[in-house]
Amino acid sequence: MKIIVQPNYEALSKRAAEIVREEMEKKRNIVLGLATGSTPLGLYKELIRMHKEEGLDFSQVTTFNLDEYIGIDYDDPNSYHYFMESNLFNHINIDRENTFIPDTNVEDLEAYCKEYDRLIEEKGGIDLQILGIGVNGHIGFNEPDEELKVGTNIVNLTESTIQANSRFFDSIDQVPQNAVTMGIGTIMKAKQIILLASGKSKHEVMKELIKGDKITTQLPASLLLLHPNVTVILDEEAYRG
Numbered sequence: 001m002k003i004i005v006q007p008n009y010e011a012l013s014k015r016a017a018e019i020v021r022e023e024m025e026k027k028r029n030i031v032l033g034l035a036t037g038s039t040p041l042g043l044y045k046e047l048i049r050m051h052k053e054e055g056l057d058f059s060q061v062t063t064f065n066l067d068e069y070i071g072i073d074y075d076d077p078n079s080y081h082y083f084m085e086s087n088l089f090n091h092i093n094i095d096r097e098n099t100f101i102p103d104t105n106v107e108d109l110e111a112y113c114k115e116y117d118r119l120i121e122e123k124g125g126i127d128l129q130i131l132g133i134g135v136n137g138h139i140g141f142n143e144p145d146e147e148l149k150v151g152t153n154i155v156n157l158t159e160s161t162i163q164a165n166s167r168f169f170d171s172i173d174q175v176p177q178n179a180v181t182m183g184i185g186t187i188m189k190a191k192q193i194i195l196l197a198s199g200k201s202k203h204e205v206m207k208e209l210i211k212g213d214k215i216t217t218q219l220p221a222s223l224l225l226l227h228p229n230v231t232v233i234l235d236e237e238a239y240r241g
């Protein structure tokens, strides 16, 4: 696991965007795994800037998002479909046919989860996966538990995640309790992974992860210690607390 500490959130976002750009330049039809939440916003802003000012080309790029809530309309600003449109896709030249976000409005969700993994494989697998991390160590919505699912799956969100995500909703009761997330195995199959962490609230979990001496399903991000190509980019606040 390569650890890069940046002085602040802006520098972290720029560094992440540089890596994404480098990989996009190496492979024009790259398959990117994308995350939502506050942390990747600066990265997406920088990629949009690179597209607008420097002609970074997304026309051949395919994307797969990590997760989506269950029981949310996609025109709800809190849905991850809406998030991706407003924070990235609307501002770059990506072909919407090549963007995939778990569709939680289908009738047979379990079958759909299998289909999502199959589709990722069909597109050649994820070349570069962007991850945030929950204060509880989740990646995607793979929450700390006795067991973690390998493939894309349906999850019950933990109290800690519902609490953390309630900042985006009018009240905590409105936060969906369930979601579909890529599984740990789906994430681990990505050829390269960048995990981003910013701010004091992530310090405790990052301290544990960076220690790097054990893996446990109670800290889902610790499974990344087994992956051969992970870069962690964090800011001083996340690093030092």
Ligand code: PGA
Pocket: 036, 037, 038, 039, 040, 132, 133, 134, 135, 138, 139, 140
């Ligand atoms: P955040 O969420 O970027 O909004 O902190 C990260 C996560 O829960 O994975």
